[in-house]
Amino acid sequence: MNGIFNILKPTGMTSHDVVYEIRKKFNIQKVGHTGTLDPNVAGVLPIAVGKATKLTQMLIDKDKSYRCMMTFGKQISTSDTYGEVMNISDKIHSISDFDKACKSFVGEIIQVPSMYSAIKVGGRRLYKIARKGEKIENIPKRKIVINSINIIKFTGKTAIFDVSCSKGTYIRTLVEDIAKKLDDIAYMNYLIRTKSGSFDIEDSVTLSDIDEKDLISMDDIYIDGIKNIILDEKQLYRFINGLDLNPQYIKNFEYSNKNIYKIYDEKNKLVSIANVQDNKIKNIAMLNN
Known part of the structure; x- marks a missing residue:
């Protein structure tokens, strides 16, 4: 499981309580919240699972x-x-x-x-x-x-x-x-809390009703300012193996003002979430391993 649950947190629970309940319900260890919501406050609490936990800082930095x-x-x-x-x-x-x-x-x-x-x-x-x-x-x-x-x-x-x-x-x-x-x-x-970044209370789900079908996939996660990059076979090989990959050699490359990119292969399969550092595309969360 890799993705985000848009949880409607009730009052009386800490953010860590919600994380614990998700771990227990789906028997998964890699779970994290995207910013503390006080126990006495109800509302939207996005919960990242699996490799999506590497995106939590990007989600924390959003408006509420x-x-x-x-x-x-x-x-x-x-x-x-x-x-x-x-x-x-x-x-x-x-x-x-x-x-x-x-x-x-x-x-x-x-x-x-x-x-x-x-x-x-x-x-x-x-x-x-x-x-x-x-x-x-x-x-x-x-x-x-x-x-x-x-x-x-x-x-x-x-x-x-x-x-x-x-x-x-x-x-x-x-x-x-x-x-x-x-x-x-x-x-x-x-x-x-009615909204956290792109996660809205109208689309949230309670812990008692949550199911795997409620998981928002890595491909469907919306982060403001994110751009898509499609790599050909040779570029993908370099990227996966940690070799330098320069933006100027990528067809139709468009810079993200938030420095966040979704990396796809030529079959439109999401491979990674990445950013650009020192004019090189760097992996944040690889999804194919």
Whole structure:
């Protein structure tokens, strides 16, 4: 088995729990997820199996989309519904003010991850540090991109919105930052990941319903910017045996802006996923051995 399962992860499971269930169900060891999805967050979690595990970094680097519900008036220790109430307020906001605040975050911004995020500081996960009652004063800031925020429903005290963003974005932090923009406090009620790269929630499958037929083959995996290369018999021999293969000697070669290529033989059989390094085509995941 080589390919990707588009899993609809339920709340209450870690990404590693899903990996374990896939290993057990299909009796396969080479299984990996394409980026951690918090246990309290449901939604799209692409799971790579077999040789597709070599593609996980390419899939992790893609944009994500979420549906989020936030509530004004309470500051929660964990920034979601699972912590303790720290502060309260009684402000009511207009949809125009909320929309203006949301739009101020669209584009490239600097974000400070939540203490309950999974990033590591000094080799330790922040959420593990937080659960022990410890604090980190200088959490590393990160540059992220918010592509869009679309309001679905707004009541003055609660809001449901869709957000499209770059990898590494923490939505619970975005929720609190939007509230700060309105001189208020808020927390995240729920979060669902609706899209991860090209994997959409509408095409996802639950662990209880999953079957081998749900595996997306290496040939069918879509990665934004990927280009196809067809090698003749002589070029294929050189490539498979690790010899230099220069792009300029390949018919109809077209450079990929993401430096990702699918390599096919003359019979249109997928042979490898590759990239170009030092003007040489290099194998990432060989599929014929």
